[in-house]
Amino acid sequence: MMKEKNIRLRTGKKGVVKPAHPWIFKTQLLKTDPAIRPGDIVSVTDDKGKFVGRGYYNPKSEIAIRLFTFTDEPVNKDFFRRKIAEAVEKRKSLLSVTNAYRAVFSEADALPGLIVDVYNDTAVMQALTLGMEKIKPDIADMIDEVIKPKYIYEKSASPFRKLEGIKDVTGWWGDEGPGRAEIHEGRVKFIVDIVSGHKTGFYLDQRKSRMALGNVAGGKKVLDLFSYTGGFSVSAAVYGAGHVTGADIKEEWLGLARENAALNGVGERTEFIKADAFAMLKKINDSGEKFDIIILDPPSFLKTRQSLIAASKGYRQLNVLAMRAIADGGVLATFSCSHNMPNELFSKTLKEAAAQSNKKFTILKRCHQAEDHPIVRAIPETEYLKGYFLKISG
Numbered sequence: 585m586m587k588e589k590n591i592r593l594r595t596g597k598k599g600v601v602k603p604a605h606p607w608i609f610k611t612q613l614l615k616t617d618p619a620i621r622p623g624d625i626v627s628v629t630d631d632k633g634k635f636v637g638r639g640y641y642n643p644k645s646e647i648a649i650r651l652f653t654f655t656d657e658p659v660n661k662d663f664f665r666r667k668i669a670e671a672v673e674k675r676k677s678l679l680s681v682t683n684a685y686r687a688v689f690s691e692a693d694a695l696p697g698l699i700v701d702v703y704n705d706t707a708v709m710q711a712l713t714l715g716m717e718k719i720k721p722d723i724a725d726m727i728d729e730v731i732k733p734k735y736i737y738e739k740s741a742s743p744f745r746k747l748e749g750i751k752d753v754t755g756w757w758g759d760e761g762p763g764r765a766e767i768h769e770g771r772v773k774f775i776v777d778i779v780s781g782h783k784t785g786f787y788l789d790q791r792k793s794r795m796a797l798g799n800v801a802g803g804k805k806v807l808d809l810f811s812y813t814g815g816f817s818v819s820a821a822v823y824g825a826g827h828v829t830g831a832d833i834k835e836e837w838l839g840l841a842r843e844n845a846a847l848n849g850v851g852e853r854t855e856f857i858k859a860d861a862f863a864m865l866k867k868i869n870d871s872g873e874k875f876d877i878i879i880l881d882p883p884s885f886l887k888t889r890q891s892l893i894a895a896s897k898g899y900r901q902l903n904v905l906a907m908r909a910i911a912d913g914g915v916l917a918t919f920s921c922s923h924n925m926p927n928e929l930f931s932k933t934l935k936e937a938a939a940q941s942n943k944k945f946t947i948l949k950r951c952h953q954a955e956d957h958p959i960v961r962a963i964p965e966t967e968y969l970k971g972y973f974l975k976i977s978g
């Protein structure tokens with residue numbers, strides 16, 4: 585058998601890796617053997633030669649090694665089959681609620697750099713790193729074998745790939761599918777545009793919060809300001825809202841949002857308009873119009889830790905404007921989807937927003953990413969989506 589490629593960690597503090605965390609940084613490695621090629625699977629040992637884990641290597645990234653396992657076991661097709669099967673098994677109970685779920689969530693499922701989202705009969709796979717890029721034919725085989733979708737679409741398109749030194753790749757593995765899938769979350773149906781939509785097509789991570797609208801939306805006047813293809817808007821209408829306005833800055837999503845409303849027979853109680861959330865809220869506040877429920881699910885306001893101050897200012901402004909536009913006793917459903925915005929800071933920002941808008945709130949519900957995006961305690965980066973349903977008074 586060929587000798588396995590091995591990388592050693594540095595001596596002393598510099599070589600110490602976080603327990604149970606799969607990332608090893610470039611600065612933690614001893615000089616590596618030039619025979620080790622970017623993307624290779626390697627074993628990692630500490631300065632004394634003791635086994636640490638097995639993962640893939642890419643010197644182009646600051647995170648030079650991502651580990652699959654901390655056990656001395658082979659990483660091969662069998663391993664991938666087992667990990668995908670374990671991940672799918674963990675999501676099984678969701679199938680009573682939905683036919684769309686994240687089957688594999690990267691590091692949280694011991695398959696770093698891999699996302700697999702299932703939309704009805706189509707699996708969408710995303711390889712985000714060079715290491716994953718190299719093994720993706722085996723991964724596609726195992727998705728086919730374990731999940732048995734009718735179609736597999738690869739949507740390896742992400743800014744992460746640039747950091748890894750690879751170009752985006754998209755296309756079908758095997759038979760070409762329709763590129764759109766009909767899914768349901770509870771009794772709400774959606775068409776997902778897999779090929780042209782954001783990410784793999786749909787924000788599966790917000791499922792629980794969309795479904796929670798069922799408790800508050802009955803008879804209400806609702807405003808959903810970052811509506812995308814109508815996830816929250818259509819859910820609110822199906823759960824009995826009197827009228828829903830959805831708004832997105834991108835015209836291109838509004839057509840599908842309207843289609844989703846029609847699919848659920850709630851087209852008459854919903855409207856979708858192209859608007860910037862900030863500008864629209866300012867206008868609403870000038871006119872004095874009030875809403876019973878406002879939903880704020882903006883894209884991440886920060887990509888790096890450096891912009892945290894600017895980001896919290898953005899969240900504060902947005903939430904001030906929304907709180908002002910809510911009728912006394914109404915509900916603000918507000919979210920932040922960046923890992924780098926800690927929950928404490930987001931919560932503090934909301935308190936400041938209430939003070940600034942002369943409102944008070946009680947917390948009706950705390951929201952997290954849905955359970956098919958598991959949060960692994962040893963890997964803090966797996967936790968990113970947070971939010972609240974706030975009851976606003978004053």
Ligand code: SAH
Nearest residue numbers: 787810812815816832833834860861881883
């Ligand atoms: N809540 C949605 C997902 C929202 S994604 C769901 O459940 O499916 C965020 C959306 O915000 C994107 O569609 C993006 O086009 C839109 N967006 C970004 N900036 C905006 C702005 N300033 N005003 C309104 N929409 C904006």
